[in-house]
Amino acid sequence: MKQLIIIVTLVTLVPLSAAANYDSEVRLSFPPAYSTLTKVDLEDWKSVTKEFRDNALWNQDTTEIQSCESLYTLPVTTSREGNVSFGGICTIAGSGQKVFICTDRMLGRFEVFPEYQRDLPWIAQTIFDHCWGG
Template sequence: MAGTLVLHDNTALSASFDCAHARSSAEARVCANAALRNLDDELATAYRVAIDAAEGSSKRDLKREQRHWITFVRDICDDDECLTTAYAARIKVLAANDSVLVNESSCEIPEGSSCRSVITYRDTSYRIASFNKTLKDHHVAGSIIGCDRLIDLPVGFRGSNHSFGGFCTLVSGGGRTSVKVCNDDMLGRFAIEPVSSGTHAELREFTDARCFGG
């Protein structure tokens, strides 16, 4: 029996995974590797503590964030190294035990005598459904199966446009490609390109140039 995270209607996610009924190749890998089983147990404990610490709507947001992590981060791993990295990063996030979940905001893009904000999302999978709808609408082959960074460039006043950009994994024709993708909420902007340097600056500049406005 190895611990992994399972959804329950009356609680959050708990460690009660039966290896005889692994639901994904990632879960099977966890069951087959003692080090990963230990990480899974550690993650389950960290999650329980974090969900107890979260207040109000942040408790709901953390549950959704954890479901996204399972589906779009853990379950897209196809080797033990990927799983080890994913577990370690998630445990670090959960260990903060934040009472309120807040996305990081920083003033990064010069504009006149001031600057525009870049919001970096905790839940890097938040925009995947929207990205995939945009790919379909633009007849782009493949689908996004996970993102490891997500930013938002808001116009800056209430009711205005939001432009999202992500470093994501695109599956098409049986292969995987690391891409940067962006779209917005109001004007139908969209772009997708291969990742180059993989830096925060690359994603910010791409999203600003191709999808910002409104």
């Protein structure tokens, strides 16, 4: 009986701590935008990276994006169907330089930042200040 209690305790504690850790790393409530910064789902990773590439071309930016290692979304509204702005840490083809890039779906704003921080508040504020689609 004692062993069963220990197993039950471990099973109930592990998911809670893992969820709390995951949640704290990928979500940030961002009151100025009345929104939440979250990591882009893995199944959307390819399409968001393509959107970065397309917006670079549309804005006549010579930045050629090789790949992205971190991608974030900051919806303009709390609705997941509304306008969305994105930001990510990406590698530039050829040079291998890592930069922060942001874009929005509504107006196609596109900005590249050679200097950036891997800090969620910085990422949210940069997307809001430079690529907000609202």
